[in-house]
Amino acid sequence: MTQPHLDTSPPVSDEIRKTTCYMCACRCGINVHMKGGKVAYIEGNRDHPVNKGVLCAKGSAGIMQVNAPSRLRAPLKRVGPRGSGQFEEISWDEALTLATSWLKPLRDTAPEKLAFFTGRDQSQSFTGWWAQQFGTPNFAAHGGFCSVNMAAAGIYTMGGAFWEFGQPDWDHTKLFILFGVAEDHDSNPIKMGIGRIKARGARVVGVNPIRSGYNAVADDWLGITPGTDGLLILSLVHELLRAGKIDLDYLARYTNAPVLVNGDPKSPEHGLFLRDEAGKPLVIDRVTGKLTPFDQPGVRPDLAASHRHAGVTHRPVMHLLAERYLDPQYAPEAVAERTGISAAKIRALAAEIAHTAFDDPVILHREWTDFRGETHQTMVGRPVAFHAMRGISAHSNGFQTARALHVLQILLGAVETPGGMRFKPPYPKPATAHPKPHCKVTPGAPLDGPHLGYVQGPDDLCLRDDGSPARIDKAFTWDNPMSAHGLMHMVISNAHAGDPYRIDTLFMYMANMSWNSSMNTGGVMQMLTDTDENGDYVIPRIIYSDAYSSEMVAYADLILPDTTYLERHDCISLLDRPIAEADGAADAIRWPVIEPDRDVRGFQSVLLDLGARLGLPGMAQPDGSPTYADYADYMVNHQRKPGIGPLAGWRTGDKGLTHGRGGPNAAQLDQYIANGGFFVAHVPEDAAYFKPWNRAYQDWAVGMGFYDSPQPYLFQLYVEPLRRFQLAAEGHGSRQPPDHLRERIKTTLDPLPVWYAALEDGHADPEAFPIHALTQRPMAMYHSWGTQNAWLRQIHGVNPLYVPTALWRQHGFADGDWAQVTSAHGVITVPVAHMAALNANTVWTWNAIGKRKGAWALDQKAPEAEKGFLLNHLIHELLPPRGDGLRWSNSDPVTGQAAWFDLRVRIEKVAAPLRSQPAYPPITSPVGQGPATLAWKVET
Amino acid sequence: MTTLPDRTERKLGLVIDLDTCVGCHACVVSCKGWNTQNYGAPLSDQDPYGADPSGTFLNRVHSYEVQPEAGAAQLVHFPKSCLHCDNAPCVTVCPTGASYKRREDGIVLVNEDACIGCGLCAWACPYGAREMDMAAKVMKKCTLCVDRIYNENLPEVDRVPACVRTCPSNARHFGDLSDPDSDVSQLVAARGGMDLMPEQGTAPVNKYLPPRPKDRLDQTGEIDVLAPFLAPVTDQPKGFLGWLDKALDRL
Amino acid sequence: MHPAPSIIAFTTLSGLGFGLMFWLGIGMPGSTGLVAFVFFAIAYALAGGGLIASAFHLGHPERGLLAFTQWRSSWLSREAICAVVTLAVMAAYAIGRVFLAADWVPLGWLGAVLAVGTVFTTSMIYTQMKTVPRWRSLLTPALFLSLSLGGGALLAGQVSWALILLPLAGMLQLAWWWQGDRAFAASGTTMASATGLGGIGSVRAFEPPHTGPNYLLREMVHVVGRKHAIKLRMIALLLGYVLPVALLVLPFAHVFGLLAVISHIAGILASRWLFFAEAEHVVGLYYGKR
C-alpha cells in the first residue's frame, strides 16, 4: 500500500483583514482570515510593533468570542426588579430617547448627578471628552482599582512607568528583575522579551510570593511575603549605597539628587526645593561652586555640596537620600524576617545587581547631545532592567513601593540607558506636563477642563468651597490626594451612602461591577438594588453598555449593547493609551472586518449620537444635527488642538500626507487598513535613549506633536508635591486636611520612598487573620470575559485555592478537600489544592473564574458557577470600622488605588459543600443558553 | 499503511524549551484554531457552554511541580503534542492503514477517510497525543501542520506550524532533526535535549530542552563570590558623604 | 482504562463463542442435526454477538472492511481476519454437521485452530500494549486462551476438560493479577521518565492542562478503589472459577450445567471489567494519575 495523497498546499483563506485584537488590553495586531465572508482563523500580524506575529491564547480564541452565544442582541429595558435579569428588547431609537430624557434634565440643572465611569475601555480621551462636554466632574476609567499606583509613582518620579509608558531594553539587558507580575497588559511583549533574554543566556529574577508563569521560568525566585517589597527594595538601595554602587554621573546630570532642599524647619517651605525667581530648582555647580538653576549650559551639578544661608544649611536631595537609606533599619538583616527573604539572599541579589550594572556596562557608539548642550560620544547603560505591576501596586503601600523601585532604577542609572528601562513615546512626560484635575461644574455647560491629572499640591485638590469632595469617588481629596485615575471602586459605595452626595444616573461602560471588578461583591449587589423609604432605588438610574450577557447587565435599567471587537471602529490613540514601543510611536485602529448580525452598535458611535441628542458642544451642530456621523467620522475629523487628532498617521500637511501634526485626511482610515491597522513612527537612532534629556528626541517629540516645545526635565528622586501635602498636614498653608488624616498624610506622603505596613493590618487583626490571600491573572483568560469562550473555559473552568505545603499539612488537607476562608469582612467556602512553590504564608487563586449562575449564556450547572469562586467577597471597599464613625477606603492613601492584595484571611478545613459559597440565586439570561456542540469550520 | 518506513528522508519535529515555556496556552489555542479550520474534520467541542465542557485538542500544556532535595520547589510548564515517533506504536496497531508515518519527512498522520474510530492507536500512544473527535468520530492528532509547512499559499516565513508561529516566548522550535546542522539539532546538542519515556522505545523525534539550573542566589559559596561587589566604601558612619566628594572628584 | 461495556461484552462473549467452536471443531461433542444446530447457534450467537458488540465501539463501522487490510502489522486487523475466516470455515463445517450429518474432520480441525487463533489475536491486541504494563505479559494470552477453552468446554459439556481447564484458568488468573499488580512499577515508566524532570527532584502534577475533562482521561484513566477491586476479584474468582467447578463436581452435574455456565459468564464479566478498569495506562502519569 502506498501513502495516501495529501494536498499540502490547501488554500488558506479568501482574504486577510488586519485589525487589532481586543481579547485583552495588550492590543496586538491580528490577521483575520476570512472565508465566505466569515471569520475563519486569527493569527498575529508579523509587522505589528506590539506582537510581531505572535498571539496569545486569548487572541487565538477570538473567533469564539465573536460567535459567543452570550452576545447581547438588542437594546434592553429592564422589566423585572433590578438584579433579576428580566428585560425586554427595545429599538435603538427608544433606547436613546429614554437615555436622553434621563440625562438632559441633569445636564441642565446638576451635571454632577451623572456619574460616568468606564472599565476595560481604551478610548478614554474620547469618553473623557464626552463627560467634560456634559459637564459632570464624575468621570474616570478603571485605573483607580487597577494600577494607578504604578502609573502615578512612575509619572511623578520619572515621567512614566512600565507597560504603556515603558519597557525593559530587551535587546541589551543582562539582568531582568520582575516584581509582582503574573501577566500584565504587555502580555505578549513580556513573553517575547523573556524569550529573547533567555536565548541570549541573560538572567531573569522573579520577586513574587507565587512561583508560576514568568516566575516559574525565572532563574532565581524570591518568594516574598506580600506587601513587603518596599522593604526589600530599600534594603537593596541600602546595600548599593553602602558599596557606592550608584551611578553618580547620571544622578548629578539627570536627576534632582543635586537639587537643594530647604533645610529651615521654621520655613513654610521647609522641605521644598530652593528655586530661582523663574521657579527653577537650584543646584551648586561643581565648576563654579555657585548656586545656579539646574539646566544652564555647562553646569555640572554637585551632589555633595550643601548651601548655607542665614544660619541654615540647605542640603541636596542626595544627602537626604543617603542619610535615610544608609540607616541600619534598611540593612538586609533588619528586613529579612518581615520580607521572608534571607539576608544572604538579599545581599546576593544586591551584589549581582552591582556587578551587572557597573562591571559589565553596555556601551553603544552613538553620538548624542543633552539638553545642556553637551555632546556625548557614546551611550553608556547599566544593563539591569526592572518591570513591575500589580503585585507591588495593588497594596495600600503600593505608591511608595513603586516609587522605591523607580528610585532604585534611577540610582543605578538604569532608566533610559541601554540595557535598562526605556520609555515608549509619547512618554517620557513629567507630571508637570500633564493636566491638573478639573471639577468646576456649571449647569448646561462643559466642565472647566479635563477631569483627571497630576496635582502639584493642596491647591489642585478637587474640593468644593466647603472643603467637601467635589467628585463622587472622592478623588483628589485629602483621603487620596494624588488619585490620578479616580476611584472607580468607590463610586457605587459612595453613591449608595450619599457620601459626599447623591447622584441620579450611574452610566457605566465595560465594567463588570456587580461581580469581579468590585470589592465586596455581595455588598455591591445590595447597594445596586437597595431602595429608599419610598421604594425607589437608592441609585435611581443605571445605564450600562456591555457586549455580552455579563453579571452586571442584570443590574442596569437600560442596556446599550455594544458590538464585538471585530465589528466596530476603535481608536487606540496616542492621546491616551497608545501601543507604542520604545523604538517607535504607534497608534492603531479597529475596523469592522465583519458586520454585526444583531441589532447592536459600537458604543462610541452611540455616545456621539447621545451627545448630539443632548446638544453637547462639539457633538451637535447649531441646528441640532450631529457633528459626527459615527465614531469613524470622529476618529478622522475630530481635532483636539489644531493639527492634533485621535490618529497620528497619514494626516494632511502643506505638501501632501504627513504624520503627527497635520489636518484631517478623509482617506485616513483606508491608509490605516492598508498598513495593517496601525501606524508607527520610528524614533531616530540618536534619539533612542536618554529621551528626557536628549535634544534629538525632544525635537522629534515636538515634531510628532507630543508637546509644543522641548520639555527636558529631571528625574524626581525627591517628589516635591508629596512634601507640599506633608507641609499642609504640618499646619502650613490655607487648605488644611481634616485632623484625622494629618498623621497619615505625614507618614504616607513622604517625598522620599518609605515603607509602611499595609493599612488593613492596622484595622484587621493580623493575629486572627495570619495568611495573605492573593489572586493572579491566568494567561489564557481575560477577567470575566474569557469564560464565555468555548475554548478558553475548558482551560480555566474552575479555580482552586492554592495552599502552601506547611498549611496544607497543618490542616490535614487532601486533594478534593474544601476550606472555609474568612477575612475581617466575609466568608467563602472553596475547593483547595496544594502548591509547594509558594510563600509559606500565602494562599491564592486565579482571578475572575467564578461566575454567577445565569450569566454568560452558560448552563446554570457550569463548573464556573458550581466550584468556581471569587476572592472579591472577602475584600471590602472600606477598611474594617475602627469605631470612629468614618468610612476608611481600602485604598492607597496617596493615590486611592484599591488595595486588593492587602487581604488577610484564615482558613479551616470543612466538609465539601454542594457548591462553593456564597451562592447567589441565578439571574435570568437575556440571551438564552449556548448550543450543545460546536464544530466551527467555515467553508467558502 | 501501517508498517513503518525503514527510514524517513527527514525527521521533521518540534523542540520544546522547558526553560522558557511560561505556560500561556497560546500554542494550545492556535493549534485548535488552525486545525478546526483546516486538516480533516474540525476539532469539535461537546457541551461547550454547559456543565461538562470537553473538546478535542491536539496540543495541551501541563504543569508540574518539582521539589529538589534542597531548596525551593520549581514549577515547569510542559506542552505536549504528538512527538512523531520514529518507532510509532500508534501506527503499527492501526487495523485500517489510516495511521501512517510519512516516508519523506517522518510526520505521523491519520487519514481520516480510512479511520474507523476504533481508538486503538490512542491506546498505543504513551504520550496521550491522540484524541478521538466526538463529533466526527475519527482519530485526531497533531499533523505537524503538514498543511502549513509546505503550503505555497502561505508566505515562506509562515510555513511553520501554527503553534510555533504563535508561541510568544519562542519556546517552540521546528525543523529537521535528522540534519545535525539544523537549528533544532544544534539546540538539542547545546542544551541536552531529551526524549520523553525513552524506555517505551518509541524513539520520539520531538525533543525537550530541560530547564536550566535554578536558584543560584541560594547557593552557598556563590555569595562569597559576589561579596566583593558590595565592599562598603567606608566604615565610618559619616563616611558616605566623604566618599561622595572623593568619587565626584574622580568623575 | 475505561471499562467500556461493549468491549467487555465482546471479549467475554466472543472468547466463549470461539472456545465453543474449538470444541465443536474437534468433534467434542460430535453431535449432528438439531443438537449440532443448537450448539453452533450458541457458538455463533456468542462469537457473532461479540463482534457486533465490538462494532458499537467503532466510530465508523461502515468503513469496517478496511480493518482487514493491515494484517502485516496490526493485531486488530489479524483478529478481524481470523474471526471472519473462522466463522466462514466453521459455517461450512456446521452445514456438514447440521444438515448433512457429515463430519469433515480436517475442516473442523482447521476451524478449531482458527478459533483458537482468533482468541489469541484478540489477546495480543492487549498484550502488545507497552503503554499498559498490566497487559503486557505472556500471561495475558495464556489467560485468554485458557478461559476461552475452559469456558468453551463448559458450554460444550466437556465436563472433564472443563474441570482441567477452568482451574488452570483460575490459576492463571491469580498469577496474572499477582504479576499485574507489580507490572507498572516494573515497567520503568515513571513521572520522572515521562517528564524528563526527575533529575531535578521529585515530580508532582500541578495543574492539569485543562480543568475540563478530555478523551484521554475518559478513555485511559480509570481509578478503581482498592477495596472495591478486591471485592470484585473475589466475586470474579468465585463465580468465574470456583462455583462452576464446584457445580461440575457435584452429582447431577447436568442439572447444574446451566447454572455453572451462567455463574462462569458472570464471573468472567467481572474479571474482564477489572481487566480494563484496573489497567493503568502510562499516560495517566502526565495527569498525576495512575
Ligand SMILES: Nc1nc2c(c(=O)[nH]1)N[C@H]1C(S)=C(S)[C@@H](COP(=O)(O)OP(=O)(O)OC[C@H]3O[C@@H](n4cnc5c(=O)[nH]c(N)nc54)[C@H](O)[C@@H]3O)O[C@H]1N2
Ligand atoms: N479579586 C480581584 N479582583 C479584581 C482584581 C484582582 O486582581 N483581584 N483586579 C481588578 C482589576 S486590575 C481590574 S482592571 C478589574 C477588571 O474587571 P472588569 O473591568 O469588570 O473586567 P472584565 O470582567 O474583563 O470585563 C468588563 C466587562 O466588559 C465587557 N466587555 C467585553 N468586551 C466588550 C466590548 O467589546 N464592549 C463592551 N461594551 N463591553 C465589553 C464584559 O462583558 C464585561 O462585562 O478587576 C478587578 N478585580
Ligand SMILES: Nc1nc2c(c(=O)[nH]1)N[C@H]1C(S)=C(S)[C@@H](COP(=O)(O)OP(=O)(O)OC[C@H]3O[C@@H](n4cnc5c(=O)[nH]c(N)nc54)[C@H](O)[C@@H]3O)O[C@H]1N2
Ligand atoms: N491574561 C490576562 N492578562 C491580563 C489580564 C487578565 O485578566 N488576563 N488583566 C489585565 C489587567 S486589567 C491588569 S491590571 C494586568 C495586571 O497584571 P499583573 O500585575 O500581572 O496582575 P495580577 O495577575 O494581579 O498579578 C499580580 C502578581 O503579583 C503578585 N503579588 C501579589 N502581591 C505581591 C507582593 O506583595 N509582592 C510581590 N512581589 N508580588 C505580589 C501575585 O502573586 C501575582 O503574580 O493584567 C492585564 N493582563
Ligand code: SF4
Ligand atoms: S495579548 Fe493576547 S488577547 Fe491581548 S491583545 Fe494580544 S493577542 Fe489579544
Ligand code: SF4
Ligand atoms: S507521540 Fe504517540 S501518536 Fe505521536 S507518533 Fe508517538 S506514539 Fe504515535
Ligand code: SF4
Ligand atoms: S482509530 Fe483510526 S487511526 Fe486509530 S487505529 Fe483505529 S482506525 Fe487507525
Ligand code: SF4
Ligand atoms: S504542529 Fe500544528 S498540529 Fe501539531 S501541535 Fe503544533 S499547531 Fe498543533
Ligand code: SF4
Ligand atoms: S505558546 Fe510557548 S510559552 Fe506558551 S505554553 Fe505554548 S510553548 Fe509554552
Ligand SMILES: [Mo]
Ligand atoms: Mo486592571
